[in-house]
Amino acid sequence: MTATVTVPAAGHATAVRAWLSEHVEQLAAFRRRPAGGLAEAVEHERGLLRLLSDAGWSRWGWPEAAGGLGGGPVLRAVLYDELAAAGLEVPEAFVILETLGPVLTHYRPDLAAAHLPGYLRGEQMWAQGFSEPEAGSDLASLRSRAQPVDGGYRLSGQKIWSTLGQFADHAAVLARTGGPGHRGISLLWVDLRGPGVTVKPIEAANGRAEFAEMFFDDVAVPAANVIGEPEGGWAVAMYLLQFERGMYAWLRQAVLQRQLRETAAVAGDQATPATHRALGAAYVAASTLRARTATTVGRLDAGENPGAEISVDKILLSRAEQAVADAARAARHLDFLLSGEHEARVLRETWFYSRATSIFGGAVEVQRDIVADRVLGLPRGGRR
């Protein structure tokens, strides 16, 4: 067990902010998504990842044994907040990192030590292989099969909605290694460059291919690549969810604050009362999300698992994403409707993306079920 480095969050924020303002020219290129496609954007953000890793900022909040500089998740939260506050695009890689990074450092420090430093430098990417065509919010019904064989498993099946999966080197794949239900599932670390793996991007409604599907055809996975216990994949997935719903929500709120600033700057005098209302509602949604997730990140940092209550954060996140995107749409409605310019395309992509936020990571309806059953304690069973 490595000694925990205690770094006060406030001092850390000041230090990050100072570095960002000292390097404002070097960082100028990362204030905007580059023209061109998604591949260009992914390549582009590797440059920012490299800068942040070399300067050490993205290594704070990760264990020293995994190439980090120590300290708790709150230091990562500070970085995301300050990047957005400085007007920078928060790299999408951090989103994926916040789902898989905590799982690797917690369950497989050796894998974390091998892969995290390269990830932080922008040299490798990972993907999450959870959802399937027939298993979305009902994840426990997944069908991908990892047949136990001598020395490991043979994995076959299909995964879908893996964020930036087409750029990934490795994936954490939930597959059935035992019987039906959530007890027969294991989480496997799979090399996507190996034989039998096919990854295809999916063009989304917004014209971007941010998600991919992954096909596994009798792929050999060594026994050493199980994350957590064999057949213990569900517990690992639940551990992951608290970070996906807590840290990820905090990261996104930082991005939303930035989007709101940009919307307020262009709303102008011509805005209608409906636009003002959309902007006011978006501010309320984003500021309540920020307040809520600040507390949650504090709890995660203290090693607490917020449990079912984290579904509140998830619901507030999708609400804020959609409210902020609607305010941007209202403030720039002519561009939204008529313009073919790069900025207008980004506006539309962002708006379409916001519609997905109440679906992925467990649809908002499922989150309401969880709040009703496990937070409010309403009776289960009966007719639906």
Next chain:
Amino acid sequence: MISDDELAMLAATARQILTGSDPGALVAELTDAGIDPDVRTAGALLAVQGELLGRSTLLDAMLGGPDALPGSRVVLPLPGNRLPPARTSAAGVEVDGLILVPEGARYLVVHTSSGAVAVPADGLVLDTVTGLDAELGVARVRGPLPPGTTLPGPCWDALVDTATIALAHELTGVGQRALDIALGHVREREQFGNPLGVLQSVKHRLAGVHVDLEAARAALGALGPDPGEIDALAVKIAAGHAALGAVAAAQQLCGAMGFTAEHGLHRTVRRAYLLDALLGSAEDLEIELGALLAARATVPVPAARPGGIHA
């Protein structure tokens, strides 16, 4: 600042006091205990007040400060309005506003756009309001401003934000009361052979109410030491929507039983609508907040940060 434990004890004491009938008792208790309630303390007590549908002079004490004349009541603008309650015209200064607790009022603190004066309570016409929420017992204050003592202290713009935040705290309490009533009903009430609470449409509506209340409480809990106008508007909007959503859900889900006078749910409905309207309803303030942000052409980052609030 008092500790979390002390605050919990104080809230428990307030719970007893606020079930009584003397609206001056809570502030008297605080004065006896030597507590000058900060925003956090007052917020916790006002949430209890909202939950109990109680009433007190706590808001007057907060706005008046420690040097307030005994028995002074701050005149609030009429519902839907955030401007000072006294308007200056060629004919003089005319007052039209509300005080929350007419009992025991000796001085009325009247704000104009340029300052505040304390006038004797009998210098203006006080009419007890018997409108939507007679139980709240507010009085309408009207008439030409009589001579009084000019008060130092904060201007209306500073006070109105404090009052707005205070009302937001109280609204979360009212909303929680309505949610608790609805939860109790859907757990007990059986139809089609099951408690109503097993139905997903019922669950989702109440989960939504809980989420809204949690959001409002989180925003209130994350306010920095010196919240500004934007913060005040945001928490009032969040709390107003949450409380109105809670009473609307409770009115629907308690069914015909909730429609009876005996059930008592209507008390939360009355309180929620009146408190929401005071200093601007959530619906109106949403537009006002958006216009303010558009005029500033930027958005301040709220104070909340993980690991505590800091600059």
